[in-house]
Amino acid sequence: MTAGSTxxxxxxxxxxxxxxxxxxxxxxxxxxxxxxxxxxxxxxVGIVVxxxxxxxWIVNTSLKSGAQLSSGSLWPSHATLGNYRSVLRDGDFxxxxxxxxxxxxxxxxxxxxxxxxxxxxLARLRFPxxxxxxxxxxxxxxFPVIAIAAPLFKLWTDIGLYDAPYGLGLxxxxxxxxxxxxxxxxTSFFREIPRELEEAALVDGATRxxxxxxxxxxxxxxxxxxAALLVFFAAWNEFLFAITLTSTPQxxxxxxxxxxxxxxxxxxxxxxxISAASVIVMVPLVxxxxxxxxxxxxxxTAGAVKG
Amino acid sequence: xxxxxxxxAATPEPGRPSPSGTGARGRSKFGRSERRLAAMMLSPAMLxxxxxxxxxxxxxxxxxLNEYSVRVPGLQRFAGADNYQxxxxxxxxxxxxNTLLFTVVSVSLEVVIGLGxxxxxxxxxxxxxxxxxxxxxxxxxxxxxxxxxxxxIFEPGLGFAPQLLDKVGIGGDVVWLGERGYxxxxxxxxxxxxxxPFMALLLLAGLQVIPSDVYExxxxxxxxxxxRFRRITIPLLMPALLVALIFRTLDALRIFxxxxxxxxxxxxxxxxxxxxxxELTQNRxxxxxxxxxxxxxxxxxxxxxxxxxxxxxxxNTLTEEER
Numbered sequence: 141m142t143a144g145s146t147x148x149x150x151x152x153x154x155x156x157x158x159x160x161x162x163x164x165x166x167x168x169x170x171x172x173x174x175x176x177x178x179x180x181x182x183x184x185v186g187i188v189v190x191x192x193x194x195x196x197w198i199v200n201t202s203l204k205s206g207a208q209l210s211s212g213s214l215w216p217s218h219a220t221l222g223n224y225r226s227v228l229r230d231g232d233f234x235x236x237x238x239x240x241x242x243x244x245x246x247x248x249x250x251x252x253x254x255x256x257x258x259x260x261x262l263a264r265l266r267f268p269x270x271x272x273x274x275x276x277x278x279x280x281x282x283f284p285v286i287a288i289a290a291p292l293f294k295l296w297t298d299i300g301l302y303d304a305p306y307g308l309g310l311x312x313x314x315x316x317x318x319x320x321x322x323x324x325x326x327t328s329f330f331r332e333i334p335r336e337l338e339e340a341a342l343v344d345g346a347t348r349x350x351x352x353x354x355x356x357x358x359x360x361x362x363x364x365x366x367a368a369l370l371v372f373f374a375a376w377n378e379f380l381f382a383i384t385l386t387s388t389p390q391x392x393x394x395x396x397x398x399x400x401x402x403x404x405x406x407x408x409x410x411x412x413x414i415s416a417a418s419v420i421v422m423v424p425l426v427x428x429x430x431x432x433x434x435x436x437x438x439x440x441t442a443g444a445v446k447g
Numbered sequence: 448x449x450x451x452x453x454x455x456a457a458t459p460e461p462g463r464p465s466p467s468g469t470g471a472r473g474r475s476k477f478g479r480s481e482r483r484l485a486a487m488m489l490s491p492a493m494l495x496x497x498x499x500x501x502x503x504x505x506x507x508x509x510x511x512l513n514e515y516s517v518r519v520p521g522l523q524r525f526a527g528a529d530n531y532q533x534x535x536x537x538x539x540x541x542x543x544x545n546t547l548l549f550t551v552v553s554v555s556l557e558v559v560i561g562l563g564x565x566x567x568x569x570x571x572x573x574x575x576x577x578x579x580x581x582x583x584x585x586x587x588x589x590x591x592x593x594x595x596x597x598x599x600i601f602e603p604g605l606g607f608a609p610q611l612l613d614k615v616g617i618g619g620d621v622v623w624l625g626e627r628g629y630x631x632x633x634x635x636x637x638x639x640x641x642x643x644p645f646m647a648l649l650l651l652a653g654l655q656v657i658p659s660d661v662y663e664x665x666x667x668x669x670x671x672x673x674x675r676f677r678r679i680t681i682p683l684l685m686p687a688l689l690v691a692l693i694f695r696t697l698d699a700l701r702i703f704x705x706x707x708x709x710x711x712x713x714x715x716x717x718x719x720x721x722x723x724x725x726e727l728t729q730n731r732x733x734x735x736x737x738x739x740x741x742x743x744x745x746x747x748x749x750x751x752x753x754x755x756x757x758x759x760x761x762x763n764t765l766t767e768e769e770r
Contacts, residue, residue: 183567184574191581191644195588197607198596212607258492267485277492280500282694282751284701286720287744290727290737291503291510316499319492348484377589379704380720384728395591399708411599418592425587433580440645441652 195422202415209412223416232389233417236397239307240421243393244375247314251371252364254315255322260352262323263330264338274323281320288313289384296385303391310393313381318371325370325439329363330356366439369432373425394421504744510737517731530738537735539742542722545631545715546746550699553635553642557695558688560639561646566680568647569654579651582644590641594708597637598624627715634716637705642698646691653687654680693754700747719743 201209202223203216227233261267262274292313296302301309333356341351382396389397398421401414429436511530516522568578585593600606601623612618623629657680665675703720710716712725720743727736 180567180570183563184571184578187564187567187578188581190640191585194593194596194600194640195584197600198592201599201605210604212605212610214607254491254495257488261485261488265481265485265488267482273489273493277496280496282697282747283500283504284720284740284743284747286701286703286723287507287740288500288503290723290733290740291507292499293727294510294733295503295506312495312499316495319495323492348481373587379591379707380724383707384724395589395704398589398591398595411602411605414595415599418589418595422588422592425589426584429583429587430580433576433583436583437579437648437652441649 198415198418198422201411202419205412223412224420227413227416227420230413230417232392233397235389236392236394237421239390239392240376240394243307243310243314244372246311247318247375248368248372250311250315251318251322252368255319255367256326256357256360256364258319259323259326260330260356263327264335264356274327277320277323280316283317285317285380288316289380292381293384302385303387305390307382307386307391307393309385309391310378310381313385314375314378317378318374321374322367322371325367325442326360326363328442329360329366333359362435365432366435369428369436370439373428376425507737507741507744510733511741513734515733526734530734531742533735534738534742538717538722539719539739542717542719543746546700546702546718549631549635549638549702549716549718550696553638554692554695554699556635556639557643557646558692560643561691562650562688564643564647565650565654568651579648582647584644585641586645586648588641590704591708593637593641594705597633597640598709601633624710625714630710630714630716634706634709637709638699638702641705642695646695649691650684650687653684657683689758693751693758696754697747697751700750701743719746 197214200214200216203219203221204211205218205220205222208217258277262270293302296304296309303309337359338351338355341355342348346354377395378393379395379399382393383399386392386396392400398414398417401410401417512526512528513523514526514529564582568575568582571578588596600608603609603620603622609618609620609623613620618629621629623633661679661683662675665679670678701720702718703724706712706716706718706721707724712718712721719739723736723739723743726732726739730736
C-alpha cells in the first residue's frame with residue numbers, strides 16, 4: 141500500500157457522492173493530504189506492529205537455544221528447530237494436543253446440534269415465556285466461570301468425571317458456556333431465512349421437523365460455520381475448567397499443559413520448549429483466522445451492531 | 448472462553464417475537480403442536496443449562512455454608528456464615544480492589560486504543576482486509592500463550608522490554624513481574640494487547656453502519672473533522688461502544704487465565720476468580736473456595752445490574768432510534 145492510496149482512501153466516504161468536487165473541497169478544509177496520509181500510514185504500521193510483534197517475539201524465542209535464550213536479542217543468531225523436536229517428542233504435550241482436539245471437536249458438534257434446535261424454536265415458533273427463556277440463556281454468558289467450576293470440582297469428583305481421560309469431563313461445561321453464543325448467532329441467521337421457503341415445504345406436505353432439517357438447516361450453513369468456528373476457538377482456549385477439573389496429562393488440554401510446563405520447574409523454565417509448544421498450538425488457529433476472517437468477524441460483531 | 452460469549456447477550460430486546468407470521472395465519476393453526484415442538488427443541492439446551500449451570504450455582508451456595516474436612520473426604524458440618532467471614536477477613540477485599548483497578552484501567556485503555564484502531568482501519572480503505580486479519584491474531588491467541596509471551600518479554604535477562612524501557616528511563620533495573628504496581632501494569636498491558644483489537648473490530652462494525660451522507664451533509668455545512676467526529680461519529684457509535692464497554696467490563700471482572708499464568712496472583716495481581724480457585728484446589732478449602740466464587744458471582748451480577756439500571760435504558764432508546 142502506498143502513501144498516496146491511503147490518502148485517497150481517507151476521503152473515500154466523500155467519493156460516494158460527487159467524486160471529484162466533494163473530494164477537492166474536503167481536501168481544502170481539512171489538513172493537507174500528505175500529512176493525513178502520513179499519519180494514517182503511521183497508524184496502520186503501529187497497529188500491525190502492536191498486534192504482531194509479540195507473536196514475532198515468541199517465534200523468535202522458539203528458535204533460540206542455550207545461551208542465546210538469555211540474550212534478549214530480537215533475532216536468533218543461530219536459528220534451530222531443536223525446541224520443536226523436543227516438544228514433539230514430549231509425550232505429555234502430544235496427549236494434551238489429542239485431548240484438546242477431542243474436547244474442542246466434540247463440544248463444537250454438540251453445540252451445533254443442541255444450539256440449532258433451540259435457536260430454531262426461538263426464531264420461528266410461537267410459545268409462552270420466550271423472552272424469559274432467551275434471557276436465561278444469554279445470562280449464562282455473564283456468569284463467572286469460577287462460580288460453576290468450584291461446585292463442578294466437587295460434583296465431578298463425586299461422580300467420577302474429575303480428571304476423566306481424553307478430557308471427557310470438560311465437554312459438558314464447555315458446551316454450556318458456548319451455548320449462549322451459538323443460540324444467539326443461529327437465531328439471527330434463522331430469522332433471515334425467508335419464511336416463504338419453509339411454508340412452501342409445509343404446503344408440499346413436509347412436517348415442521350422436515351421443514352427444519354431439509355430447508356432451514358441447509359440454508360443456515362454459513363451461520364453454522366461462523367458459530368462452529370467461534371465455539372471451536374472458545375473450547376480450544378478454555379483454561380479455568382481445564383485446570384480445575386483435571387490433574388494428570390491423560391486428561392489435560394493444551395492451555396493447561398502449557399501452563400503446567402512452567403509451573404513445575406519455575407526456576408529453570410524451559411522457555412525455548414514452551415515457546416515452541418505455544419507456536420505449534422497457535423498455528424492452526426491463525427490459519428483458521430486467515431481463511432475465515434470474514435465469517436469470524438461477522439459472528440463477533442453480530443450482537444454489537446444488529447442489536 | 449470469556450472474550451466472545453458475552454457479546455451474545457448484546458441484543459437489546461431478547462424475546463421480541465418476530466412480527467411476521469403472527470397475523471394472517473392466526474393463533475389456532477399451529478397452537479398446541481407448535482408449543483410441543485418448541486418444548487422438544489428447547490429441552491436439550493435448557494436441561495444442560497439447568498444441570499451444568501443453574502444447579503452448580505445453587506450447589507455452590509450450599510457448599511459455601513458448610514465446612515469440609517481436608518483430611519477425611521466426606522466429613523462435613525454446617526458452618527453458617529463462617530466461610531464468608533473468613534473470606535472477608537482474608538483475601539477478599541484485597542482481591543476485589545485489584546480486580547476493580549484492573550477492570551477500570553484495562554477497559555478504559557481498550558476503549559481508547561480500540562477506537563483509535565477502528566478509526567484508522569475505517570480510513571485505510573485498501574488495507575482493511577489485511578488489517579482485519581492482523582487484528583484477529585491477538586484475539587485468536589490462546590490466553591495461556593498470551594501470558595507466557597508477555598512473561599518472557601518482561602523476564603529479566605530473557606526479554607527485551609526491561610532493557611528497552613530502561614533506555615527511555617522507565618523502570619530501571621526493576622524485576623517487572625516481581626514488584627507491586629509493575630506486575631499489574633504488565634498484566635494490564637497483556638490484556639490490552641489481547642482485547643483492544645477485538646474492541647476495534649466491534650467499533651469498526653459500528654462505524655461501517657453510519658451512513659456516509661451524514662458526513663457529506665456535515666462537510667457541505669462546513670463542519671471541521673473534529674466537529675464531525677464529536678457530533679456525528681461519537682453519538683452514532685454510542686450503542687456499539689456501550690455494548691462493547693459493558694461486556695468487556697464483565698469479562699475483566701472475571702479475569703482468570705492471564706494472572707494465573709503470568710504472575711500466579713503474586714505481587715498485587717491477585718484477582719477474585721484466582722483467589723477462589725487457589726483456596727479451592729491448592730488449599731483444598733471447598734467451603735471457603737465456594738464462598739469466594741459466590742462472592743465473585745455476586746460482584747459480577749451487581750455490576751451488570753448497575754449497567755442495566757443506568758446505561759441499559761440508554762442502549763435501548765439509542766438502538767430503537769437507529770432502527
